[in-house]
Amino acid sequence: MAYSIPFRPVDRVDRAERTLGGRQLAALLPDPVGRRPAYRHLAQAISALVLDGRIALHVRLPAERELAAALNTSRATITAVYDLLRESGYAHSRQGSGTWTALPEGRTPSGITRLLGPQDTAIDLARAAPGLPGQTLTDALVQVTPRLAEHAHTPGYHPYGLPELRAAIAERFTQRGLATMPEQILVTSGAQHALSLVIGLLCRPGDRVMVENPSYPNALEAMRRARLRTVSVPVTDTGWDIEIVESTLRQVVPQLACLIPDFHNPTGCLMPEQDRVRVLGAAQRSGTWLVIDETLADLALDVPAPPPFASHATPGGTGQVITIGSMSKTYWGGLRIGWLRAPSRLVTELAGQRIATDLGGSVLDQLLALALLARAAELLPPRLEQMRVQRAALAAALSERIPQWTWQLPPGGLSLWVDLGEPIASALAERALDYGVRIEGGAYFATDPGIFEQRLRMPYTTPPDTLREAVHRMAAALADGLPLSSATRRPHWVA
Template sequence: MDRSLGSRQLAGLLSAAPHTDGRPGYRALADGVRTLLLHGRIALHVRLPAERELASALGISRATVTAAYDLLREDGFARSRRGAGTWTELPDGHRPANVASFPADDGVIDLAVAAPGAPEAQLAEALAEAARLLPRQASTPGYHPYGMTELRAAVAERFTRRGLPTLPDQILITNGAQQALSLTLGLLGRPGDRILVENPSYPNALDTMRRAGLRTTPVPVTEDGWDPGLIDCALRQAAPRLAYLIPDFHNPTGRLMPPEQRLAVMESARATGTWLVIDETMTDIALDVPPAAPFASLAPRGTGEQIVTVGSLSKTHWGGLRLGWVRAGSRLITELATARVPADMGGSVLNQLVGLGLLARTDQVLSERLPRLRAQRDALAESLGRHLPDWRWKSPPGGLSLWIDLGRPIASQLARAALTRGVRVEGGARFGADPGTHESRLRFPYTLAPEVLDEAVRRVAAALDGGLDAAGADTGRPRWIA
């Protein structure tokens, strides 16, 4: 066992997590560790602190920690071996919140996934086109660590058209934006390095940072957006190696960073030598305003080399293709391609050909998709106003979800209660860069049809009216987010 969790680190995570009063100390401690494990805050197969050390860090008796570890082992959330200590496990039927698998067609309205379905007509056309192009690839080995030349050129042309001149050798095609982010953080960061991150932020990105051993420096994003002064202060005080930002229709708040704030952030990052990793997966989901120019296009000439841009087709076209990209300097792209070879040697040729066809049809896809999303957003707001009039939110100018203020810290309980009513939704804590934050928030996507959204709202309202006290039991169902 080569990975260990320090006693102070675990004590900090436990103290920041929500507490349930009225239970024996050892049960509360076991439940806290179990919750952190299921939420992905603690990794699997990590050695837990020695009983005496954790007792000292928490200011409790060693007997309490011993009893908590016994309960974790009994329930299958820990395993021990003489001389090797105690480490984390998961019992059968349980999955951490970031695992991307769950029962299909289980009758549950899934609001944990903020992503639309495929544009069927354009997908069919792109598939037919790919079928005609595929035989030309049959005589080649089919391995493209950088991505297919034609697709790299198409993505580069897209950046150029948006105001950021880009060459194909500045593009790496990846298996979705998640792989693009994992490769970038793995190459540019080292365990123990600091990374500035928005709070709240995209959970899968936060999980990637934790697995890479990066230490997060959170800065708040509120309903009113970012505070460049706070970002500047965090950059200068913490001097993070990296900063991960979602300036275009931020996930989950939906905010859009104004150009003057982008310039201020770039200036602060340049002063501290911080790499900016910009997530543009939501850029084209512009509902009330024009799409923003690429973040890196605002950098003065010759100063944008430390800006890495990540994007994908998942939110604009279809996540089922698993096509994303990195835009960076050509030298960094080569290093990223070298790093990805041991993982998968390159993406699917067929998927890239289909993606090439869909990318060429982007204007047509968005001309049909954006009005539909606008109508669904408005329908969701109307339904929430009827069934849950005390909830508050600020309508986002783009993106795929509402970031709702529940008025009290009940989000996790409500999410569990809603699941018993057939709605899978995620509480705000799942999006927190700090444990225990955003318990009064709920992310509610509007990617489903208006009648389905109305039914989901009615079920959530019924779960709230039914009371939350009995909703604490974990169903063991897989939980994930997109």
């Protein structure tokens, strides 16, 4: 199917795109009313937003009068806020051009800190990412060593991906019900890399993108940093309201629509086949590119693994569907192997964009991925059984220790989307740190601030005894009482 990408001239420097509006910033900040001194609370909140990346570096902050009006506070308060930000190194001023965000000397962005993982004995429930058995990796390394030696005589650059791995991924799609050629596959450094490439090629700042609410926070962050305008559709415990999805595609006509239909992160919902057909039809009518994240598709615990979303399209109707996936959730995130499936011409253009920052992935990692995918029929069943056991252990521990919490048992995926019954998630996450548990409140998965404070995402990717201990500690933290000041806490990074 032919496709076209509309030509859009982009200015070399667009200062409007590097300015944060007063309403935008106010939506991210706590209400200063009742907080004394208000200017210090606001400055701390802005500093935290800069550290965790929700406000980018080198972005112009709103004028003092504009932010004061948006927050319904005095200009003198905002003047004091900006003074404190400059003193602490989180902002600097340019004569005649306003106040700009900065990173203080010696500080590290929180996303990097969180990505490095816990440095102590805390139980980590912030990341839904299973490990890989050591023997499995050792066996794969032994298997691929001779092949790596063969590749050592070549330049080693594969911007499209290792040809044999592209062929294996294409065959995997074909076996699942979607005929695919290697030319339709681009191997990437994870699904997040694939999404960033798509956004970089198909979107420009200000474009509308339809997203789910809640959704995967790192995908939302990529869209924020690309300065896209997100339009959200709800995903509840019962799944998607397809009429809302259809009307959003029809009325908004977004450039992209990003969906996680297979054991949705974080709710665990699985989109029914008939709804997939309707979404495909609506996207085709609006001319919207569908980006389908299948990272969790193989983690089917109670139902058969779903076929590719694009396989439900009418003949010739897959030209506007981009499917992304990775090995992070089914095998190991340390491989950094992902992929996308798209029309071959689009794959060529994406590969051309890629080489500006990345000439190609590690040959060793790609050979390891090829070896692991070849053993999928052997390796995946025990992994799925392990997930079932751990899911049951977490559910049983919650029912015993904190029976007032509720959830829907997901048919697949890696986590429970727990309803706490009251908006205490951020406060509980802060208190849980004192008890040796890292977890993130539901607000981090929201497209808009101030919602899902009654939710926690609880992964079951650690052993049963660890999960039971984590629930025991969280129950103790809950019984100990929660701090009132934690509503401003923002998480840093999750998987």
